Amino acid sequence: MEKQVSKISSNMDTSSIHSLSSESLSPKSYRCCGETTNPAHGKGRRFHLFQMLILPFIPILALIVQTAILLNNIMVHRQEVMDVETQVTIATELGRIVTYMQLERSEVAFYVYTNGSTPSILQRFEMTDLALENITNFPPVALPQEGGGMVEMDLTAFRNRLNEFRQKISSEESSMSEILAWYTAVNAAMLDHLTNQIKETDNSGVWRYLLAFKSLLRSIEGIGISSVYGVNYFGRGVLRDYNYINYVKHDAIAKDLLNGSLNYVPYLKNVYKKLTNAMKNYGSIQNKSDTIVLNNKRTPNITEAIDYFESVASYTNELRKLQQELRLVIKNYVNDDLQHAANQEAIGIAILIVVLAVSPIIIWLVRNAVATIQLYAANLASKAKELKKEKKKSDSLLLQMLPPSVATQLKQTKQVPAEFYSSVTVYFSDIVGFTEISAVSTPLEVVTFLNKIYKLFDARLECYDVYKVETIGDSYMVASGLPVKNGNKHVTEIASMALDLLAGSTHFKIPHRKSETLQMRSGAHTGPVVAGIVGSKMPRYCLFGDTVNTASRMESTGEALKIHISSDMKKALDAIGGYKTEHRGLVDVKGKGLMDTYWLTCKESITHRTVEMETPTYLQDEDSEPVFMRRLRGEDYN
Incomplete structure (x- = not known):
């Protein structure tokens, strides 16, 4: 999974728009006599200066020889x-x-x-x-x-x-x-x-x-x-x-x-x-x-x-x-x-006297011109290096907001047509009692709380072939099988991820209420969707269709610390195998009527529903909080 994610990221980097700021001015693009040299610094600068001085000297020497x-x-x-x-x-x-x-x-x-x-x-x-x-x-x-x-x-x-x-x-x-x-x-x-x-x-x-x-x-x-x-x-x-x-x-x-x-x-x-x-x-x-x-x-x-x-x-x-x-x-x-x-x-x-008199002047002018160009090249290379770093940051940020393939296509063509996917799995989760917690907490505490839990979830998502669609308040939406299709693996990827997130959430302590543990309610459904970019100022990759609504209803009709799945997802998991489920029975779903649903309990090789999950070290710091929050308090965040 990690190799696949790395490959997607690598393809995105190589296929993105090739700007002048990166490869075109990097030292690797300067080659002479089979050796890489940088014309803006050190030996490379002296070598290229020598080359440029030789160029006018050759016709001058030829003219001197011819005149002689x-x-x-x-x-x-x-x-x-x-x-x-x-x-x-x-x-x-x-x-x-x-x-x-x-x-x-x-x-x-x-x-x-x-x-x-x-x-x-x-x-x-x-x-x-x-x-x-x-x-x-x-x-x-x-x-x-x-x-x-x-x-x-x-x-x-x-x-x-x-x-x-x-x-x-x-x-x-x-x-x-x-x-x-x-x-x-x-x-x-x-x-x-x-x-x-x-x-x-x-x-x-x-x-x-x-x-x-x-x-x-x-x-x-x-x-x-x-x-x-x-x-x-x-x-x-x-x-x-x-x-x-x-x-x-x-x-x-x-x-x-x-x-x-x-x-x-x-x-x-x-x-x-x-x-x-x-x-x-x-x-x-x-x-x-x-x-x-x-x-x-x-x-x-x-x-x-x-x-x-x-x-x-x-x-x-x-x-x-x-x-x-x-x-x-x-x-x-x-x-x-x-x-x-x-x-x-x-x-x-x-003529010979004129050539001999003018030659030093020409060489001096060429040397000054080359020195100016090299100074400009050095400044340009420095700016290009900085631009490359900033481009990497912006690309990284864009990849966090949009899928890599979609971001690449959007940068190159400035438009991404909507696409139909015949089978994907959509996951929703929210925090039980979030409204009550928000009511008794300050806005800063609420933001800190959500930032920590979502950082935890985002870190675990890196291990799976899934795409985080969005977060709205305490609602967390993830999908698999799009925009890059992965066959029928989307069902197992979402199932494993849901179990992983549930296991991690049981060990998460609310930062400003240490005595309380986090309770999550999860739901998932498998079916067709239509996905595409919506908007131009803040474009978002959105999913549309009954599958999204059904997955949301699975979450809203579920229970705390349980993963509620539809019969369609249960059939898909049974076709692949390796997961245990419990039959819940018929559930009245708003807009859908009665639906036969199931609880996803665990993988067959795991006896307990909840599994210990290693939390990243940067999340174990209780004081970890968003930078903008420190700014609001006027603290030094450097």
């Missing part, structure tokens, strides 16, 4: 652009040296082919030497040495070798091939180094300008070589087979490289057209080139050779202007790239 990577990429790009600038500077200076060597080669060739008729060769040597003195980065280049072979030379070795070679220059044709080969080898070595420099910068956007620069420089080199053979043709009258082949080859290579350079940088085509249109002798250069290609033997003419030399020199000077234009484009491009890289680097540094 971006800044590093910008700095790497800037370094690459600076390297390109250095390489462009080296290429420009090297191209200048190549240009002076080309001019010197043309002067030397003209000097040889005209048998030393030009005195400007020494001035050309001085200009080349001055360019070599002003170069800041002269790369070691592999140059031809005496006796054959190649040797790597630095600037000093190259200048010594150049001066030695200049001293051996003669006007004989036998040395011309050697002169031409040496200058060509020097320029080829420098141009190869320039090409290697450009290959290293093919990842930057300036590479096509550098390639155009290199192609234009090689085109000028080809024109210079071919012009040497052209001067030879006009100065000697004919080109021998080897010289003719070299002329045609270098002339074709020069034109092809020039076209490639113009294709790499398309806007140079317009510049080239303007340069050629402005040249007065551009057409004569083409005509003389066609004449050399025919290679018809003619009378040597120094004047015509000088005119051809000057025309080609003028044309190459125009191409060098084009080269200067391209060099300016490269410089501007590199400068713009450097400026852009510097701007990006400044922006990256500024």
Whole structure:
């Protein structure tokens, strides 16, 4: 029985309205890494504070890392652009040296082919030497040495070798091939180094300008070589087979490289057209080139050779202007790239500084916000705990006023429909002579007396599957079989309870009249009833039907210290067995007429009708009385 009552109470607790005040804020609802923590107190608070601080720190750290990577990429790009600038500077200076060597080669060739008729060769040597003195980065280049072979030379070795070679220059044709080969080898070595420099910068956007620069420089080199053979043709009258082949080859290579350079940088085509249109002798250069290609033997003419030399020199000077234009484009491009890289680097540094400056502020704000939330959570948890306690008290009080199942349904749906029960047992009892006792007693004594006896009865009801319906004055009403149906157990539950209460009442002393014992009159009946909630302000679970009236008549027509039952209840007890009854006979019941009734005496295993009943210790205190009574007297009830 106790297990059943406990189960009903437990079901009521779990099925009641789930409010925020209990489970939702209890520490059990906070779990992290499989461990229960309370975010409002102690280690749980520190752990959750650490978690909340980590959350903003992760994106901040990611932003710092991203900005650092971006800044590093910008700095790497800037370094690459600076390297390109250095390489462009080296290429420009090297191209200048190549240009002076080309001019010197043309002067030397003209000097040889005209048998030393030009005195400007020494001035050309001085200009080349001055360019070599002003170069800041002269790369070691592999140059031809005496006796054959190649040797790597630095600037000093190259200048010594150049001066030695200049001293051996003669006007004989036998040395011309050697002169031409040496200058060509020097320029080829420098141009190869320039090409290697450009290959290293093919990842930057300036590479096509550098390639155009290199192609234009090689085109000028080809024109210079071919012009040497052209001067030879006009100065000697004919080109021998080897010289003719070299002329045609270098002339074709020069034109092809020039076209490639113009294709790499398309806007140079317009510049080239303007340069050629402005040249007065551009057409004569083409005509003389066609004449050399025919290679018809003619009378040597120094004047015509000088005119051809000057025309080609003028044309190459125009191409060098084009080269200067391209060099300016490269410089501007590199400068713009450097400026852009510097701007990006400044922006990256500024972003990094802002992130580093703002990060502590964000973390501090988050910490304050989390601390405020945790303080609020702690207060809320405390209030929720108090609310849970109060809810338990209110639920306990509600369960004492209404059946657990009915109370649960009433809280959840706010309405409980009436229900018909085909068979329940209803019990009534009252106190014999209560009116006389009340007449000679003070109200306080009457209340104290009723409070003690009903506490005794209420304590014994916990042992049975019964529901206390109500008390009206000295009348005590109990039912079994509702609102939770229990089959046919309701008859035995009421019978056992009635015997128990009767036995207890015989040992109860009236508090303010110690010499008198309590005399109870009890009655019970089994039958159908309708039960439901009545009222909304103070809802009561009420029973309706003839069964209630009959049970009340059984009590009112009974006798003191006896349990009066109807024949219907007697038949139900006989069907189950285990109880003894005595036939009373026919009784005139108001509103029912004559009824055959019985006395319930005891259980079959018990020989005496009255049984000793242990009274709870809190009821043995004669001074025990309701709290509100102490308030009325102004006593301290704490």
